[in-house]
Amino acid sequence: GKPRVWISRPTFPDIVARLEPYFEVTAEAVERVFAPAELASRLASLDAAIVGLNQRIGAAEVANAPRLRIVANLAVGYDNLDVPALTAAGIAASNTPDVLSESVADYTWALMLATARHMGAAERWLRAGQWRANGFKDWLGLDTRGRTLGILGLGRIGQAIAHRAAGFGMPVIYHNRSRLPAAVEAGCAARYVDKPTLLAESDFLVLAVPLTGESHHAIGAAELAAMKPTAVLVNIARGGIVDDAALAAALADGRLAAAALDVFEGEPAVHPALLALDNVILSPHIASATWDTRRAMTALAVDNVLALFGHGPHAGHPPSLVNPGVLAARPAP
Ligand code: GLV
Numbered sequence: 001g002k003p004r005v006w007i008s009r010p011t012f013p014d015i016v017a018r019l020e021p022y023f024e025v026t027a028e029a030v031e032r033v034f035a036p037a038e039l040a041s042r043l044a045s046l047d048a049a050i051v052g053l054n055q056r057i058g059a060a061e062v063a064n065a066p067r068l069r070i071v072a073n074l075a076v077g078y079d080n081l082d083v084p085a086l087t088a089a090g091i092a093a094s095n096t097p098d099v100l101s102e103s104v105a106d107y108t109w110a111l112m113l114a115t116a117r118h119m120g121a122a123e124r125w126l127r128a129g130q131w132r133a134n135g136f137k138d139w140l141g142l143d144t145r146g147r148t149l150g151i152l153g154l155g156r157i158g159q160a161i162a163h164r165a166a167g168f169g170m171p172v173i174y175h176n177r178s179r180l181p182a183a184v185e186a187g188c189a190a191r192y193v194d195k196p197t198l199l200a201e202s203d204f205l206v207l208a209v210p211l212t213g214e215s216h217h218a219i220g221a222a223e224l225a226a227m228k229p230t231a232v233l234v235n236i237a238r239g240g241i242v243d244d245a246a247l248a249a250a251l252a253d254g255r256l257a258a259a260a261l262d263v264f265e266g267e268p269a270v271h272p273a274l275l276a277l278d279n280v281i282l283s284p285h286i287a288s289a290t291w292d293t294r295r296a297m298t299a300l301a302v303d304n305v306l307a308l309f310g311h312g313p314h315a316g317h318p319p320s321l322v323n324p325g326v327l328a329a330r331p332a333p
């Protein structure tokens, strides 16, 4: 029979239909997180899986999946996949780079501006009837012009964020593990600084690094203490890059002006101390969630699966594998 592909969440039927000539396709009708044993039993009979970033897949989940050739992650970040374990099992992994960068950059600016101008707190105040009851309140916020935008992680997303800074009149500084070529820096008018300088000089500090062992708690108590007390911290990258408890403490003590978070350690749970604060904007991991971008992400995941099995526009050459070397070790079917 046809190879089998499974999709861990409901998605766009017209895009998924592109798999149907070649695969037996099953898609979950309801979004949920699968327990490890459940995931292992799903994967056992599959040739391909397209999964959301809330599904964690490692050695145990693929131990009894001899037919499985590819796990296509519906996200650019793939910290939910144990890539070395998949590679060892001869399984390709793909992500969705590039197609989401502009949407995530738009959303990052939405969070920065919403935070700088108290949009969350002011709206809660209005909806609670306090405008009518109490009359005028200033809600004085921060201007962006002339303030320094710091970006930790000037990758594709970081660069899309930086490009928008020109329109706001904000100088951009960045820190990366390794400095980018001068042409890239010039292209987004970003100046390389070391991490202590990034922390000390940023008025708005945006985190755009992937979650790795190295970036875990890259912003903890010590880093927060090194920031300006007037600064705003924005995390659109991954929960776990910020120590959420330390952040809540800094915000509560006035050691940091405000924060905006789209991602959380242990999401969908959110640290209760953050929920209790008014100077933080919280959103449920939606930075890439536009119609166009989520469709493009789904199409890219589908293209990777089709290509690995020799079909579609990239037949034989999956466009965004994160472990392309796996194909040499275990040639595509
Ligand atoms: C979303 O968080 C992604 O990694 O695409």
Ligand code: GLV
Pocket: 076, 077, 097, 098, 154, 155, 156, 157, 158, 208, 209, 210
């Ligand atoms: C990393 O997640 C990037 O695409 O910048």
